[in-house]
Amino acid sequence: MGFHLVLPVIARETSEPVEIAGHLLPKGTYVWLAPGVLARDAAQFPEPEEFRPERFAAGAAEERARHPYAHIPFGIGPRACVGHRFALQQVKLAAVGLYRRYVFRHSPAMESPLQFDFDLVLAFRHGVKLRAIKRTNT
Numbered sequence: 001m002g003f004h005l006v007l008p009v010i011a012r013e014t015s016e017p018v019e020i021a022g023h024l025l026p027k028g029t030y031v032w033l034a035p036g037v038l039a040r041d042a043a044q045f046p047e048p049e050e051f052r053p054e055r056f057a058a059g060a061a062e063e064r065a066r067h068p069y070a071h072i073p074f075g076i077g078p079r080a081c082v083g084h085r086f087a088l089q090q091v092k093l094a095a096v097g098l099y100r101r102y103v104f105r106h107s108p109a110m111e112s113p114l115q116f117d118f119d120l121v122l123a124f125r126h127g128v129k130l131r132a133i134k135r136t137n138t
Helices: 061-065 084-101
Strands: 010-013 018-020 023-025 030-033 102-106 130-134
Touching (some): 084 102
Antiparallel strands (some): 010 030, 018 023, 102 130
């Protein structure tokens, strides 16, 4: 779940010489980070291909054991996404509103495995196909 990110890479330029894993990067070196690749690290995310949203629950054993920068979908530091908190709030509000009214099921029309178009922004090649079933007890 956590590795299909909208922005597949984050680019930064070193502002001073820095050593990473024994490699000296001079000032002005561009470093490209792929957060989606980090999210596939089985040492940080056991069974990374499995959909297990509970792995991100605050206080969960897996969350506590993970490196703090193993999952950075909004980036980190002073150039992190300024809309991070707002985006999470909006997603939660939208999800609650939708789940109050509908039950969602995976559509048989959705391809498997998923296929993506990789560009500046990640997109599903053939869209997302779900079945929304209106709840009767609302």
